[in-house]
Amino acid sequence: MRNAAFCDREPQHAGFSMVEASIAILIIFTILGFALPNITGVLPGMRANNALAQTVAQLRRGRELALAQRRNIELKFLNGNEIQLVRDEVPNGTTILSSVTLSNNFQFQLFGGIPDTPDQFGKASALDFGGAASLTFLSDGTLVDPQGNPLSGSVFLGLPNDAATARAVTILGATGRVRGYRWNGTSWIQ
Numbered sequence: 001m002r003n004a005a006f007c008d009r010e011p012q013h014a015g016f017s018m019v020e021a022s023i024a025i026l027i028i029f030t031i032l033g034f035a036l037p038n039i040t041g042v043l044p045g046m047r048a049n050n051a052l053a054q055t056v057a058q059l060r061r062g063r064e065l066a067l068a069q070r071r072n073i074e075l076k077f078l079n080g081n082e083i084q085l086v087r088d089e090v091p092n093g094t095t096i097l098s099s100v101t102l103s104n105n106f107q108f109q110l111f112g113g114i115p116d117t118p119d120q121f122g123k124a125s126a127l128d129f130g131g132a133a134s135l136t137f138l139s140d141g142t143l144v145d146p147q148g149n150p151l152s153g154s155v156f157l158g159l160p161n162d163a164a165t166a167r168a169v170t171i172l173g174a175t176g177r178v179r180g181y182r183w184n185g186t187s188w189i190q
Contacts, residue, residue, distance in 0.1 A: 048165035049182065051106035051157055055169045056180040058083045058100045059155075063176040065097060066137035073097070075135040075143070077127050077155070081107045088136075102157065109158040111166050117181050117188050119170040121152045129153030141176040150174045 016024075059075070062085045066073040069087065074094070076084040081102040087095045108126040115123070122128035129135055130153065132145040145151045150173035158165040166183035181188040 044159065044162060044165050047104040048106070048158060048167050051102045051104065052167040052169065052180050052182060054100055054102055055083065055155060055157060055167075056178055058085065058098065059169060059171060059178045061085065061098060063137045063141050063143075063178065066139055066176075067141050070139040072139065073137045075137065077108060081105075104159075106157055106159060106165070108155060109160060109166075110156045111158060111163045111183075114163060114166055114183055115188075117154060117168045117170055117179075118190075119152070119154070119172070119179065121154045121170050121172075123154065123156070126156045127153070128156075137176060143171050143173040143176050 062073045062075050065071075065085065065087070071090075072088040074086040074088060076086060078084055079101075083100050083102075084096060085098040087097050089095055110123065110126040117123075122130065129151055130145070132151055132153075134146050135151065135153075136144055136146075138144055142150050143152075152173040153171055155169045155171075157167050157169075163183070164185065168181040168183075168188065170179045170181070171177070172179075179190060181190055183189075
Protein backbone atom coordinates (compact mmCIF):
# COMPACT_ATOMS: atom_id res chain seq x y z
CA MET A 1 0.00 0.00 0.00
CA ARG A 2 1.34 3.36 -0.95
CA ASN A 3 1.37 6.37 1.25
CA ALA A 4 -1.09 8.87 -0.13
CA ALA A 5 0.87 11.84 1.20
CA PHE A 6 3.94 10.64 -0.63
CA CYS A 7 2.17 10.32 -3.96
CA ASP A 8 0.54 13.72 -3.79
CA ARG A 9 3.75 15.66 -3.20
CA GLU A 10 5.40 17.50 -6.03
CA PRO A 11 9.01 16.55 -6.71
CA GLN A 12 11.54 18.80 -5.00
CA HIS A 13 14.09 20.58 -7.19
CA ALA A 14 17.63 19.80 -6.16
CA GLY A 15 20.29 22.52 -6.20
CA PHE A 16 21.33 25.72 -4.49
CA SER A 17 19.50 28.98 -4.25
CA MET A 18 21.04 32.14 -5.65
CA VAL A 19 21.75 33.36 -2.11
CA GLU A 20 23.59 30.14 -1.18
CA ALA A 21 25.68 30.25 -4.36
CA SER A 22 26.51 33.94 -3.77
CA ILE A 23 27.66 33.22 -0.21
CA ALA A 24 29.86 30.34 -1.40
CA ILE A 25 31.47 32.55 -4.06
CA LEU A 26 32.02 35.32 -1.50
CA ILE A 27 33.78 32.87 0.84
CA ILE A 28 36.00 31.57 -1.98
CA PHE A 29 37.05 35.09 -3.00
CA THR A 30 37.75 36.01 0.62
CA ILE A 31 40.05 33.01 1.02
CA LEU A 32 41.78 33.85 -2.27
CA GLY A 33 42.23 37.42 -1.07
CA PHE A 34 44.16 36.19 1.95
CA ALA A 35 46.13 33.56 0.03
CA LEU A 36 47.26 35.62 -2.97
CA PRO A 37 49.73 37.91 -1.14
CA ASN A 38 51.23 34.87 0.58
CA ILE A 39 51.63 33.02 -2.71
CA THR A 40 53.38 35.94 -4.43
CA GLY A 41 55.78 36.20 -1.49
CA VAL A 42 56.64 32.51 -1.73
CA LEU A 43 57.13 32.37 -5.53
CA PRO A 44 60.73 33.71 -5.64
CA GLY A 45 61.81 31.08 -3.10
CA MET A 46 60.08 28.33 -5.05
CA ARG A 47 61.75 29.49 -8.25
CA ALA A 48 65.13 29.63 -6.48
CA ASN A 49 64.65 26.07 -5.26
CA ASN A 50 63.85 25.04 -8.84
CA ALA A 51 67.09 26.64 -10.13
CA LEU A 52 68.99 24.89 -7.33
CA ALA A 53 67.41 21.54 -8.29
CA GLN A 54 68.34 22.11 -11.96
CA THR A 55 71.95 22.81 -11.02
CA VAL A 56 72.29 19.85 -8.64
CA ALA A 57 70.69 17.50 -11.18
CA GLN A 58 72.98 18.61 -14.01
CA LEU A 59 76.13 18.28 -11.90
CA ARG A 60 75.11 14.86 -10.60
CA ARG A 61 74.26 13.79 -14.13
CA GLY A 62 77.76 14.74 -15.26
CA ARG A 63 79.32 12.57 -12.57
CA GLU A 64 76.96 9.66 -13.24
CA LEU A 65 77.63 9.81 -17.00
CA ALA A 66 81.38 9.73 -16.37
CA LEU A 67 80.96 6.65 -14.18
CA ALA A 68 78.49 4.85 -16.45
CA GLN A 69 80.25 5.56 -19.75
CA ARG A 70 83.79 5.26 -18.33
CA ARG A 71 84.63 8.50 -20.10
CA ASN A 72 85.74 11.96 -19.08
CA ILE A 73 82.86 14.45 -18.93
CA GLU A 74 83.82 18.11 -19.04
CA LEU A 75 81.70 20.53 -17.04
CA LYS A 76 81.18 23.96 -18.63
CA PHE A 77 79.49 27.02 -17.18
CA LEU A 78 78.37 29.33 -20.00
CA ASN A 79 76.59 32.67 -20.47
CA GLY A 80 76.13 33.27 -16.75
CA ASN A 81 73.25 30.79 -16.47
CA GLU A 82 73.99 27.62 -18.51
CA ILE A 83 75.59 24.32 -17.49
CA GLN A 84 76.84 22.06 -20.26
CA LEU A 85 78.16 18.51 -20.12
CA VAL A 86 80.63 17.55 -22.85
CA ARG A 87 82.05 14.06 -23.39
CA ASP A 88 85.66 13.79 -24.50
CA GLU A 89 85.73 11.40 -27.45
CA VAL A 90 88.56 8.99 -28.15
CA PRO A 91 90.82 9.55 -30.07
CA ASN A 92 89.71 13.18 -30.47
CA GLY A 93 86.68 15.45 -30.52
CA THR A 94 83.83 16.13 -28.15
CA THR A 95 80.09 15.53 -27.94
CA ILE A 96 77.68 17.81 -26.09
CA LEU A 97 75.60 15.47 -23.94
CA SER A 98 73.42 17.91 -22.07
CA SER A 99 72.85 21.61 -21.72
CA VAL A 100 70.66 23.22 -19.07
CA THR A 101 69.80 26.91 -18.84
CA LEU A 102 68.62 28.06 -15.42
CA SER A 103 64.94 29.00 -15.52
CA ASN A 104 63.21 32.21 -14.37
CA ASN A 105 66.19 34.53 -15.04
CA PHE A 106 68.39 32.89 -12.41
CA GLN A 107 72.11 33.42 -12.85
CA PHE A 108 75.40 32.38 -11.35
CA GLN A 109 75.39 35.11 -8.74
CA LEU A 110 77.42 36.01 -5.68
CA PHE A 111 75.75 38.14 -3.00
CA GLY A 112 77.75 40.39 -0.69
CA GLY A 113 77.30 39.85 3.03
CA ILE A 114 76.46 36.16 2.68
CA PRO A 115 79.21 33.85 3.99
CA ASP A 116 80.64 30.76 2.32
CA THR A 117 78.77 27.45 2.57
CA PRO A 118 79.52 25.05 5.45
CA ASP A 119 81.78 23.08 3.07
CA GLN A 120 84.08 26.14 2.82
CA PHE A 121 85.16 25.47 -0.79
CA GLY A 122 85.45 29.14 -1.62
CA LYS A 123 83.54 32.30 -2.34
CA ALA A 124 85.93 34.31 -4.50
CA SER A 125 83.41 34.32 -7.36
CA ALA A 126 80.02 32.88 -8.28
CA LEU A 127 81.84 29.91 -9.84
CA ASP A 128 84.72 29.25 -7.44
CA PHE A 129 86.90 26.32 -8.46
CA GLY A 130 90.24 27.89 -7.64
CA GLY A 131 90.57 29.56 -11.03
CA ALA A 132 90.79 26.25 -12.94
CA ALA A 133 90.57 26.69 -16.72
CA SER A 134 88.35 23.61 -17.07
CA LEU A 135 86.57 21.07 -14.89
CA THR A 136 86.28 17.38 -15.73
CA PHE A 137 84.56 14.43 -14.11
CA LEU A 138 86.80 11.41 -14.55
CA SER A 139 85.53 7.87 -15.06
CA ASP A 140 85.99 7.20 -11.32
CA GLY A 141 83.66 10.11 -10.43
CA THR A 142 86.27 12.59 -9.23
CA LEU A 143 86.24 16.21 -10.39
CA VAL A 144 89.66 17.40 -11.54
CA ASP A 145 91.44 20.44 -12.98
CA PRO A 146 93.40 20.31 -16.28
CA GLN A 147 96.44 18.83 -14.48
CA GLY A 148 94.35 15.95 -13.07
CA ASN A 149 94.29 17.25 -9.48
CA PRO A 150 91.04 16.71 -7.53
CA LEU A 151 89.25 20.03 -7.32
CA SER A 152 86.51 21.06 -4.89
CA GLY A 153 84.43 24.15 -5.53
CA SER A 154 81.17 26.06 -5.24
CA VAL A 155 78.52 27.39 -7.60
CA PHE A 156 76.47 30.31 -6.26
CA LEU A 157 73.22 31.33 -7.92
CA GLY A 158 70.22 33.59 -7.45
CA LEU A 159 68.23 36.44 -8.91
CA PRO A 160 70.13 39.71 -9.28
CA ASN A 161 69.45 42.13 -6.41
CA ASP A 162 67.47 39.55 -4.40
CA ALA A 163 69.62 37.93 -1.71
CA ALA A 164 66.61 35.96 -0.46
CA THR A 165 67.00 33.79 -3.58
CA ALA A 166 70.63 32.88 -2.82
CA ARG A 167 71.41 29.22 -3.41
CA ALA A 168 74.70 27.31 -3.60
CA VAL A 169 75.96 23.97 -4.83
CA THR A 170 79.25 22.45 -3.74
CA ILE A 171 81.26 19.64 -5.32
CA LEU A 172 83.84 17.66 -3.36
CA GLY A 173 86.51 16.93 -5.96
CA ALA A 174 87.92 13.72 -4.47
CA THR A 175 84.54 11.94 -4.57
CA GLY A 176 82.43 14.11 -6.87
CA ARG A 177 79.80 14.49 -4.14
CA VAL A 178 77.31 17.27 -4.98
CA ARG A 179 75.41 19.16 -2.27
CA GLY A 180 72.80 21.87 -2.57
CA TYR A 181 72.25 24.70 -0.08
CA ARG A 182 69.70 27.47 0.32
CA TRP A 183 70.20 30.71 2.22
CA ASN A 184 67.52 31.28 4.89
CA GLY A 185 68.61 34.82 5.75
CA THR A 186 70.99 33.83 8.53
CA SER A 187 72.66 30.56 7.48
CA TRP A 188 73.00 27.96 4.74
CA ILE A 189 70.57 25.04 5.00
CA GLN A 190 71.22 21.81 3.14
